[in-house]
Ligand SMILES: Cc1cc2nc3c(=O)[nH]c(=O)nc-3n(C[C@H](O)[C@H](O)[C@H](O)COP(=O)(O)OP(=O)(O)OC[C@H]3O[C@@H](n4cnc5c(N)ncnc54)[C@H](O)[C@@H]3O)c2cc1C
């Protein structure tokens with residue numbers, strides 16, 4: 001029979017989000033805090049990100065992913081948080097019952113608060129339905145990163161990367177350093193998806209070609225990949241007939257998007273936003289089911305680990321305080337020019353940060369807050385890009401007193417190219 | 419070196435494995451020669467996985483006869499093979515009043531008291547997402563779905579337990595008369611095999627091998643069928659196998675639940691060059707349109723994989739099972755198209771009778787070993803899970819998060835013969851890499867487990883075929899540290 005454990009706070013997933021949430025919950029005074037992680041080590045995705053670029057905002061210095069993780073592991077060591085690794089959560093009930101397996105057996109936790117921090121997964125070839133054969137040599141960029149950085153294996157010698165997101169760009173550099181030929185980074189948009197910093201440091205510095213407004217339209221090769229078909233696309237991302245050409249390669253890396261991992265959240269009856277694909281959350285990252293919080297990439301894909309840490313601290317504090325939740329006062333919707341906003345609910349306008357992702361790059365940007373026809377706030381920023389979330393302090397906005405549904409729009413001069 | 423067997427079976431598809439398992443009930447020595455690295459790498463790996471009920475057999479054909487003959491085996495063989503069959507039932511959907519005659523024909527053929535023709539209201543009750551254009555449907559409770567991999571593996575494991583040998587990576591290329599029987603020449607092995615009886619169940623290659631014996635067979639035509647696999651999240655959106663009214667060429671584009679809880683959509687019917695298993699934009703679009711005629715708003719945005727299978731079809735659209743003229747003890751199985759999976763037991767029994775006519779003595783073994791399925795962790799109760807973990811902590815080590823597969827299951831797949839030696843081999847046995855992340859979270863653990871437990875180097879890690887290497891070498895750091903260690 002499952003062994004029962006009573007807990008004040010249970011955190012599911014030991015990446016940067018889970019570690020920060022567990023730490024803050026403990027600091028806030030929670031008596032029994034459990035941090036459950038499926039893998040053998042804490043750290044989540046950070047462990048495979050051996051490049052620098054983490055922690056400028058949280059620790060005030062530039063760290064690698066593993067360094068960032070070990071700082072937090074050290075901090076946790078000074079608390080009474082009980083860490084259980086090799087422990088996978090398989091089942092979750094709205095009553096905050098959590099069932100896990102680990103090599104020591106099955107456990108059933110009964111928690112007052114549950115914090116979801118399971119991170120996200122990568123989109124695959126099947127999901128984006130690239131036609132063709134099914135040979136070896138097709139990897140998601142994150143898997144390739146793990147193989148290279150953690151296991152020390154090379155997935156191929158000549159690679160095409162689909163998607164100009166940060167993981168794709170970082171892998172282009174990493175493989176070049178290993179002597180692998182990067183034939184091209186292919187991007188369906190007419191602009192870069194990742195950070196400009198990564199474009200400069202990973203592609204330009206290594207003289208690697210970026211093909212904007214292009215996509216992979218076919219996979220060729222019987223047993224191992226022999227090449228891909230690449231076509232130009234129009235504004236609606238449809239391949240332009242007659243532009244298809246063959247690029248020889250033995251490896252295709254896909255860096256085509258991340259999806260929050262919410263299969264177990266749904267078992268608890270938590271509703272998900274079709275936009276973020278994570279739970280609807282408020283400014284403390286509370287979900288719509290009592291006692292459940294969601295932070296980090298499981299809530300919405302964040303671009304910086306520092307932001308993940310900030311929001312997770314907030315969730316940890318709220319989960320440990322067990323404050324009764326007020327009513328939802330504002331429901332935020334994405335309008336023209338906006339790709340995503342998180343949180344999507346506001347209960348208390350006195351705290352928290354809004355993270356807004358533009359749907360494309362703009363110069364001379366205005367962020368417009370509208371309630372029906374009435375614009376009640378405008379914020380300006382010189383430049384914005386889909387790769388970098390805009391942050392606005394919730395208390396800095398003159399929210400209308402009576403609450404309601406608010407639409408957030410972004411306007412400006414569209415950026416084309418890099 | 420010469421190796422002698424009473425019976426040698428060429429090809430480890432569902433049919434070859436069924437023949438091997440069936441004959442392993444009797445006192446004779448049996449070998450299966452397979453050109454790939456595993457069983458179930460040919461036509462048997464990519465199909466709809468439906469055990470078509472009696473309603474859907476084709477009268478007055480060999481395939482119809484063997485189809486009917488096979489059906490009782492799916493009950494009978496349960497105890498001996500322990501495979502999982504999901505009896506979902508089926509609805510054949512009439513979209514116009516003209517289709518009603520066909521539904522009545524099915525009912526007549528089915529001879530099943532619980533089967534009935536339903537009006538729109540009753541159909542919608544059974545299948546709420548069915549198309550509003552449906553005018554009636556034939557409900558058949560006997561149709562079932564099965565994992566074609568798991569059936570083939572159950573047969574192969576059962577055969578091994580009863581003394582059958584399997585040799586992989588041996589494409590058969592020619593036959594000779596030998597003083598003691600038929601000599602079989604292979605491409606990669608220095609070994610030479612001799613048998614009294616040979617069963618050529620090499621799927622697509624069967625006519626070419628028949629040709630080598632001087633037996634003319636009309637050329638096979640390849641027809642490709644493309645599919646979508648939808649995420650398990652869509653479980654329940656469709657509960658029964660949904661058939662359209664068929665065309666003269668095929669059963670048409672179906673929507674079907676799988677035993678694991680995904681939804682499978684397809685296949686179309688497109689003539690192609692043999693071996694062309696690529697998916698295409700046009701083919702996938704055709705499948706989508708076809709499926710949408712049966713079901714409303716099918717959640718294609720929850721697609722996790724696309725694939726294609728190839729039918730090997732003779733012009734007469736029937737199985738062609740016959741003895742060679744030159745080598746009187748070779749039986750060729752050509753044109754084993756749909757419903758070859760359903761008919762596999764029937765084919766095996768029939769092949770046994772043919773061999774008996776040519777002198778094979780079918781004497782039952784005194785003892786026959788039952789094949790037992792290992793527990794499937796994702797389907798176990800929490801009590802069972804606790805019990806398993808107490809026996810072996812590897813049952814508590816989750817390797818695949820999407821399909822909830824444990825290290826214990828992966829180890830079993832690596833060690834129970836015929837054992838997995840490739841990533842796809844592990845997939846077919848345990849469902850690792852078959853879920854929504856398609857291996858992006860577990861492939862690294864699979865590689866390192868194979869390296870640690872099988873003594874593989876990175877060059878031995880393959881996706882499926884002999885040339886399908888997953889890795890090409892080590893990183894600089896890894897090579898340098900190796901150099902300093904030695
Ligand atoms: C390739 C790559 C490069 C990046 N580069 C940078 C960069 O340069 N700078 C920067 O600031 N940020 C970078 N990031 C972003 C940053 O790493 C992520 O935003 C951050 O790791 C997300 O943290 P998380 O805790 O939400 O998720 P994760 O790190 O994914 O952690 C989730 C954890 O939950 C565990 N888990 C999931 N489900 C369960 C379950 N059911 N039971 C138990 N445990 C479970 C997982 O095993 C995992 O350990 C990068 C991200 C990636 C993928």
Ligand SMILES: Cc1cc2nc3c(=O)[nH]c(=O)nc-3n(C[C@H](O)[C@H](O)[C@H](O)COP(=O)(O)OP(=O)(O)OC[C@H]3O[C@@H](n4cnc5c(N)ncnc54)[C@H](O)[C@@H]3O)c2cc1C
Nearest residue numbers: 429431433453460461462465468590621643728758759760
């Ligand atoms: C799209 C599609 C959908 C289908 N749907 C269904 C369905 O729903 N229900 C149903 O009942 N049936 C269905 N079928 C039919 C069924 O899949 C086949 O009839 C069956 O799998 C054929 O099995 P096989 O063992 O004859 O062929 P295969 O599985 O192809 O086995 C032949 C084996 O021989 C090996 N081989 C080839 N050449 C050599 C050589 N020279 N030496 C040694 N080995 C060799 C191959 O590698 C292969 O493993 C479908 C078929 C297709 C294509």
